[in-house]
Amino acid sequence: MAAIRPESGEEYADGISASEDQLRNRDFKYPSIDPTTQIRLLRVTHQAGKNLPSANKYKYDLETANVSQLAFTAYIALSYTWGEARTDTDIHLIEIDDQPLWIRTNLFHFLSSVTESGIHLPIYIDAICLDQGNDTEKCHQVQLMSQIYANANTVLAWVGVPHADQHGHLDALSRRLETHDAAESQWDVSERIGLSYLCSRQFWRRLWVVQELLLAENIIVVCGEWKILWKDVSRLAALPLPTELLDNQEQVEWWQAWKFPCPESFQTQREYEDRLFDGWHSALRLFHHRSKWRLRQKYVPYSDAVRTRGWPFHRAVRDFRLQQCKDRRDKVFALIGLLDEEGRGMITPSYECPMEDLFVQATAAGLVSLRREAAAQLSDVRNMQHRNRRFCDTLNDILGLPEDGREERAKAALDFATFHHSQVVRSYDTEDVVRRGSELLQTGPQFASQDPEAAKFGTMGFCLFVLHAGVSLFSTFGAFIYLGMETPSIAILMSLSVGK
Structure with a gap:
């Protein structure tokens, strides 16, 4: 084990x-x-x-x-x-x-x-x-x-x-x-x-x-x-x-x-x-789940294997929430080996990390994977708001955190998710992830995003940004197909969608 x-x-x-x-x-x-x-x-x-x-x-x-x-x-x-x-x-x-x-x-x-x-x-x-x-x-x-x-x-x-x-x-x-x-x-x-x-x-x-x-x-x-x-x-x-x-x-x-x-x-x-x-x-x-996993390994091209074959974090939490462990932190750490590249890059295992910091890392990873899924599915703003809130509540309960401070932790995680999207390089070293999570809990969310709508409207801005990214992604896919060009990876398309 x-x-x-x-x-x-x-x-x-x-x-x-x-x-x-x-x-x-x-x-x-x-x-x-x-x-x-x-x-x-x-x-x-x-x-x-x-x-x-x-x-x-x-x-x-x-x-x-x-x-x-x-x-x-x-x-x-x-x-x-x-x-x-x-x-x-x-x-x-x-x-x-x-x-x-x-x-x-x-x-x-x-x-x-x-x-x-x-x-x-x-x-x-x-x-x-x-x-x-x-x-x-x-x-x-x-x-x-x-x-x-x-x-x-x-x-x-x-x-x-x-x-x-x-x-x-x-x-x-x-x-x-x-x-x-x-x-x-x-x-x-x-x-x-x-x-x-x-x-x-x-x-x-x-x-x-x-x-x-x-x-x-x-x-x-x-x-x-x-x-x-x-x-x-x-x-x-x-x-x-x-x-x-x-x-x-x-x-x-x-x-x-x-x-x-x-x-x-x-x-x-x-x-x-x-x-x-x-x-x-x-x-x-x-x-x-092993049957589904093996099929995915079989049919995803080898060149995309490391990046895309894993579970998005929010789905991993949902699919295996009923499995048991003694240390609450393992509800996150035990899933890392199954995650896609982005999820693994956002969560750093540390049994010395305060539970609040782990919540920020893990919830941000889930919000980012939710965001990408919503962009691909063109989910509406109201549905995205509900899914974000439900995921934050789920992680809060899984990690055994108190009701006090729940809103502040959720906002810090949301800001970290937006911060993640504002970076060209989407992988972090251990010190950066832990430091960023701690800073957000201490200073409160700033919604520091390159997208002005997200900064202006807070949580609603985050959801509107998701919808905007989804529409842009759909348009970009259509353009590539219409022009007869090789369809690029989702990561590249998301970069194009957010104006990188």
């Missing part, structure tokens, strides 16, 4: 204290790396003892890899949930580089499974490969997550160790997936329960797994000793999914989400439904 991901029963925690494993690991010495260009990988080196618990039978080493060479490096990346570390029973001891390191139960079970299965490629595991006590390193490494998971030979989606009473159902599911007509034929009770159990694991609800699964080239879902190819599970889903399911509405029934037929009798259907688990909506949403 990603740089900071402690779990708890609560979705959010504003004051996150060090957990039991982090306290005990303070003296662990990590191999030195350049956190902007290098990562660490974990390698199983040799067997330490036959009578020890599975993960303790082996010793591990950390090795360094250059991010620029990841495409040519054979390694595995792990996608998983951390779990709790509140007491001694939640953590386990392993040996890395001849030093003791405490890890949490879910990860310990994974290492026990993977070492026994004979996988000897190095593995990227954030809880081990990142120095969790070094905030500077973590902030840099968050920005590398997309490259880490996109270049891995395989991403293992570890959903945990199943309960003993589910072993038979998972066996039945595995056998069913081996058949070619798995999506068309009738399923029995045990097979359905196995699928429902697999898709109901807490793993699917976490926010950090989204970019890990969407960016991965190859995925194997691992539940204890059961290994299932992602494509074998996802092909069962009735993609694209209905809007009601994507919005997590409970009235969407199991049968609407899958391709295989319903039971023939109502009584049989009720018996199935009574045995199904809750939470499978989250897995289905990830199947849906």
Whole structure:
């Protein structure tokens, strides 16, 4: 998963204290790396003892890899949930580089499974490969997550160790997936329960797994000793999914989400439904969004890939708002790897950044992406005003900010969005983004735009400017098509529309 991901029963925690494993690991010495260009990988080196618990039978080493060479490096990346570390029973001891390191139960079970299965490629595991006590390193490494998971030979989606009473159902599911007509034929009770159990694991609800699964080239879902190819599970889903399911509405029934037929009798259907688990909506949403993501990667020209293949920030917030994380800041940072070039340039990961400054950065990124979408769709001013306000309110709630100061923060974000559009170069370094956000909160919005209408009318001016840009964009597209010229990119057209 990603740089900071402690779990708890609560979705959010504003004051996150060090957990039991982090306290005990303070003296662990990590191999030195350049956190902007290098990562660490974990390698199983040799067997330490036959009578020890599975993960303790082996010793591990950390090795360094250059991010620029990841495409040519054979390694595995792990996608998983951390779990709790509140007491001694939640953590386990392993040996890395001849030093003791405490890890949490879910990860310990994974290492026990993977070492026994004979996988000897190095593995990227954030809880081990990142120095969790070094905030500077973590902030840099968050920005590398997309490259880490996109270049891995395989991403293992570890959903945990199943309960003993589910072993038979998972066996039945595995056998069913081996058949070619798995999506068309009738399923029995045990097979359905196995699928429902697999898709109901807490793993699917976490926010950090989204970019890990969407960016991965190859995925194997691992539940204890059961290994299932992602494509074998996802092909069962009735993609694209209905809007009601994507919005997590409970009235969407199991049968609407899958391709295989319903039971023939109502009584049989009720018996199935009574045995199904809750939470499978989250897995289905990830199947849906990965499918959309892969199609976009396939059909967008390579020359435009880096700039346009990602999600606009406002859409990423909307699509994944139901995913869970403990640190509210990760509601923004966990999405960075999925964003388009402009979104990534406007948001700088920093766990030391005040929440108000993060709000300004993130909201401005959302307003800019809304603005571009409105320009392309020629949205009217009133609709744009409503969408701007709704997005500001959504980010305010997601980040847990108080009602007091809401208007000032929204205006500062709006001014930053306009400031962004006034620049020829649309990418910022870390210091510029944080400085600009802080200045706006301290001095208040000035609406410093090259467009005089935006400066004159404030929020309404911003919306009128959007409409003006949209009309200009439409006219420019028409001119290029009429003249038989090659249609330029959206970024170039937007520059032309605003008179750059």
